[in-house]
Amino acid sequence: MTLTSVDDAFIARLRDLVGPRGIRPVEARYLEEPRGTWSGIGGVVVAPADVGEVSAVMAAAFDAGVPVLPYGGGTGLVGAQIMPDGPAPLILSMERMTAIRKVDPIENVAVVEAGVILEDLHKAAEAQGRLYPLSLAAKGTARIGGVLGTNAGGVNVLRYGNARDLCLGIEAVMPDGRILNGLTRLRKDNTGYDLRNLMIGSEGTLGVITAAALKLSPIPAGQGVAMAVVPSPAAALDLLSLARERVGEAVSAFELMAGESLRFLEEKLPQIRRPFDPAPDWMVLIELGLPAGLDPEETLGTIFEEAFERELVSDALMAQSLSQAHEFWEVREQIPEANRLIGSVSSHDISLPLSNLPGFIDQASAMIADMGPYRINCFGHLGDGNLHYNVFPPQGGDLAEWRAKGKGVKQAIHDLVHQMAGSVSAEHGIGRLKVDDLERYGDPVKLEVMRSIKAAIDPKGIMNPGAVLRA
Template sequence: MPLSRDQIVPALIQLLGENGVVSETGEMAGYISEPRRRFHKQAMAVALPRTVAEVQAVMEWANEIGVHIVPQAGNTGLVGGQVPVFGDEVIVSISRLKGVRNVDAAAGHMTLDAGTTLQEAHEIAEEAGMMFPLYIASQGSARIGGVLGSNAGGVQVLSYGNARELCLGVEAVMADGSIYKGLSALRKDNTGYDLKDLLVGSEGTLGIITAATLKLLPKPDAHETALLNVESPAAALELFTLMRARAGNTLTAFELMPRIGFDFQLKHKMISHDPSAAISDWYVLAEISVPKGGQTGGLSQAVEAAYETGLVSNGVIAETLSQREMMWAAREQMSEVQSREGASIKHDVSVPVAAVPELIARGSMAARKVVDGIRPVPFGHLGDGNIHFNFSQPEDADGKAFMAGADAVHNVVYSVVRELGGSVSAEHGIGQLKTGLLRQVKDPVALKMMKAIKSALDPKGILNPGKVLG
């Protein structure tokens, strides 16, 4: 028999004290309500441990009693991995595990507690004269534990990689309360399985990350940023090839954006003016990070070459910080503005970079056949093949009716993604949103291996039930 709230709450208070437990329904609202408001289950309680030892104590108790645990960091996840599925879970928030354990700029790493926000991690790196090059829209709220648990990507994966590639080691509390001490700063370590990489991206189903050693990189001397008009995604792909050949790894961002996203933002006054040079169907936001001692002007030269070949019809190169910030604001708000246009069906997918134009063309055509008047808003990281393939409801349509038909749109889009050799989850994870889809698309042997790992590390199934593997 599952324990009741009246049994769970006193036990948690005994472990964490009165201030370490939230149990009133109203007070738990901020922990059980996720950004897209798709999932609406209560929790038995929210545990707020202040130390790693307290996380261990909670997990030892939960493992012994058989209480389900939902690890939660900044509660910014978009697939429901950080909120309850069944209503009998205890949320363990790591938000109070904040602190700096070590910063070694010379060696190029820092070790932070997992409750540290991504924005705070940037500031810590900045104080050391370095940078941590992982940038996402929710970085003010997202915490290191969640960033690693979901293997977050962002706008600079092109040059620096995703969260997994920027992490050297982790510390994690396992299902039975034991602690994995893997805070290594080694760049090379071939002593068996890479357990760090197993925990990163596991979405809290294998352990609770409590600290991490992260890479620090030299800050660039300058950024060169341009918003360029292109005719089509195919032209954007050619432009990417040209610019990557010229700039190499100094091309740190290459984002594809449709005109409709700019129109939405202007309509809803999310940007004060159009940052582009002229109206076109598609745009590219490209940025070069100039290393210390490097020469500036590389972006201008690349843009001139692209203009001569006809790949770029117009464009703006940012001359001031505020101009650059406006360009990036227009990119970061592409997803948020869709909520102001009504209901939106979203897909976080990836395909081989060369297949991005075909994905957008075929996926848009297929969705229009399913829903007359549907408005495709595909945008994102063309340079690494990750497109946020979103669809806004037809103008003046009923939002609820539109969302009721979401499965049909999902089916045709995911069919195209699979035919192109892509992934149905590029950077947001599986959570509880895509567990059924994972079973459909994942190789059976891979699923068997994943289940074996889950069973070995969490034999009682108490960590984040209903997530990833379902």
């Protein structure tokens, strides 16, 4: 079906449905994305107050054949939140739907609307002595609808899982305006196809998530955070294995960082306190969340004592206070911002089987070195196999000149990931950035089924056209 741009008559119809407060100016923030790869277009921004208004707006768009772009916090890194071309869309913002409907410490459940900011959910859970464990660098801006729409990961996937693993039920509005009432708080519910998991990770291409029931956890009684120098990624994996053998699932996070991370911070964000100087080749950040009765410092000390004996670690710093733990995490969380300020040739959000990670890092580094004098900043969530393997120009090199070679760098990296049984999209999604990659590396049967699902649920193709699947 041919889609139709938003026009004045359609906007007037929307105003009747949501009132003047529901119509927002098309500001620049709705048309930009963090990496500046694209700029978007927009015919109107609508901010409904509740699921009933979302339903009415979606029904109107479906009738008119107007494309709809669901919009959360705008923090996505693959371009799913903007449309760079095509008919001017209706940008459907969740910014007014910010109610935290329920936080239940007995059920360990929070029921929240899609516009709730992630950090606000953290605070609401903590006020009840509970933890919503999904955490991102963009937690102060990212909204729950977008977190679920992209199946976001973050730093605690090792212990708690992705956004999908932390969701019990959803309320969503389908392309024709019908409301999917799936806001269950049940842990077991085998009543047919799991439409919740179909909507999660669909990046706004199948409907609009308006609310969710989310899993909470008790706050660990003790927290231990440390930074350690390791001789190699292989040693880091051995250290992870050692830690899990000693404390099991109490390992909440395990992050790998190359020395380039600290050098980039020194160059662009010198106010960030760096734990090691000079920067070692490889470091890890480990966080333990322990039950009552286990002392974090003593537990980490026991792990590191054995790690030193096995030559898995050459230096280690254990946080002596909550503020020092925050300083360690600030180092990790500011790496993406330092990368942005440097300017990458090509960035890669990839995952591999854990046993393949050291070999990938070695092979990829040798391959990139053969392609030119690039700088590589490799960091990420080692515990769940997710690396951010980013390639940068040599120091002093012209970014535009080197970026012209970025397509070849990206394909070489992604080809290697695919050969080593990995994924070229670990936690950021497909969006618009990786549509070609999905077609290149995706299983043909999977793609055929995905297109069939899209056609069945969104027969007019109004939902985020061009994201995930080619329009």
